[in-house]
Amino acid sequence: MEPLAFSFDQPLFQLASLPITAGHLVAAAALLMALVAIAAGRRARSLRIDERDGQISALLAAQTELQGRIATMAEVFGARQAELNQTLSQRIDGMTHRIGASISEQTKATHENLRRLQERLAVIDSAQNNIQALAKDMAGLQNILSNKQTRGAFGQSRMEAIVADGLPISAYTFQATLPNGARPDCIIRMPNGQPPLVIDAKFPLESWNSMRDAPDADRRQQAAQAFRRDMEVHVRDIASKYLLPGETQETAFLFVPSESIFAEIHEHFEALVQKAHRQRIVIVSPSLLLLSIQVIQAILKDARMREQAHLIQGEVIRLMEDLSRLDERVRKLQGHFAMAQKDVDEILISSNKLTRRGARIETLEMEATAPPGPSEKGERAVDNRMGQLKLRVVDED
Template identity: 60%
Template sequence: MNAFDFSRDFLTIGTTVLSFGDFLIIALGLCLLLALFFLFSIWRSARMRALEAQYLRQQDELRAQEAEARMAQLVATQSELTGRLASMQDSVTVQQSAFSKQLDERLANVTGRVSQSLADTQKNTMENLAKLQERLAVIDTAQNNIQSLAQDVVGLQSILQNKQTRGAFGQSRMEAIVQDGLPMGSFEFQPTLSNGKRPDCTILMPNDGPVLVVDAKFPLEAWSRLQEAQNADERKIAGADFKRDLEVHVKDIAEKYFVPGETQDTAFLFVPSESIFAEIHEHFEGVVQKAHKSRIVIVSPSLLLLSVQVIQSVLKDARMREQAHLIQGEVMKFMTDLSRLDDRIRKLKSHHDLAAKDIDQILTSTDKLTRHGAKIESLEFGAPEETKPVEKGKPFLRAIESGEQ
């Protein structure tokens, strides 16, 4: 048996003649290049998934840092408002005490008409102080509301805990997370949209924005078949069925629950298990990409919990801003009343100074009249029968009538 001759001519291309050995070397080289290209594609795909996961983790960390910074800012604002209110209360108390003491001292030195005038003025002043006390009571109430809201924001509660015996998947678990994480009135289960469709849940957004739709109709049967597959063929068939069902469900959400002006342009597809969520992102990346293009976000219980916490923080931040506006309005009213009180105190001081001046002038006239009376009494008349008491009093009467001082 003769050995195979690799140098024998095998292929002629133009003027180039290739032996069988040359052709075999070229074929092996092409196969090696194809294998290297295939391995590079696999490595590139794995690298892209790792970078995407790292980007998502960085985004989550940035959101957490922004939430902490906002919380610190709210606490600082609340502390500053508390200090300002306490300073205003102390100032009003000191001014009220000083005013009451000065008013008592001056009222003790005034009689007659001046006493009545000061009594009327004091009555008006006490009414104004009562109004100021009412304003301070309103400010204290608003301050207590802010403190209560701040404690609620700091004390984040466990949202995954289910208070009743419910199922572990689908609608029941989604309702438990939403009910435990949001206040009553900020969500609604099984509502009816304007197009007649009924999503599993809608969440109210701040500033009367369109509602956010959450769907919990996960294709659990197809997933169960995938988990129960006994061999590779069954798993392949079940995986294709699960992928098809999931894509159809994503399409249904996009067609039914996107109503312009009524719902957000993004919806949540709730997956009832963290393991199912990880399996979908690991083995069904194409479905995840299609969902993103359709503005459907696939969320696990932990991601839904995080989203609910963010919405709750935004809602509470909006309510705290409303309370801040209320406090600002009450402070402006307080400053207006305080300015009015200062004007009335200055007017009272002016009236008191005028009254004191009038009393000094009356005392001066009284002293002069007393001296005139003493001079009249010291006069010597001739006979007692010629004494005329009326004539004796005429200089005194003339002095009063002429206003002589």
């Protein structure tokens, strides 16, 4: 059996005079399908366009609403930002003011601290300069004390300064000569014809420095014994040369030019001090010599007061005479004042009488004054009245 042959060109039927083939049908179907597809696509596109227009409208509405909300939010944010800016500005201004005040106070405090620091530095510089000057003085003092003659001159000059500062020049003499030919460092003239007081400033400083500079205890002990011997010899020399009966006081001063040496002598050489006291030699430091000079000054002043007592008594008598004359003159002046007061009182009485009489006359004139009348009787009455007033005034006088 042969297979069935199919051809698209084979007419299937005839429509009017136009033969319709399978190809025509296929083409028509394809065209129809294409038209349907196109129509469906257009409809879909139209639907999509409508939907898109609706979405766009919704989007536009949403965008408008969003823009409104954004504008509202922008206004709110703007107001909030303005408030925030104002608040921040106020806080920044307050903080700036506080910081400025704090910086100003800190600056003042810093300046004050710097000023105090400068003052302290100035004090420190001054103290340092004083220390340097003191160091130079100590070096000079060391140089002075290294020489025996210079050491004696140092003690002599210090003693002379204390005596000269406390007493008048007529009350003392340096390097005076005693009747036995000895020459003490100073004699002080006592009042009331008493013998002078002798002061010696030749302290054995060499032995003391040797004892102080000894390197060990044994040498220090040896130097201490040498110092004790030198002091005993010096005390005996003062007692024998300067204590002259009837020419000097029974006691003499041995001047020690240092308070520390004086204290150590009394602390470590008490037996030597007691031995000097038994020989009527008093070891004195600068402060004790100054105190003794002040006591002597008071004694001299009291003696001068007693010497001038008769002059003072005469002055007191003359003063009492002047007071008596003054009292007499005051009493006379009081009598003059009393008489003047009496005269003033009498003058016041007379003036009061005159015032009263003037007032009475003025009152009577006012009462006697009347309006003028044409009759002579009225004039005679007025004249009689005035005459009576004059008589009354004369009677009162």
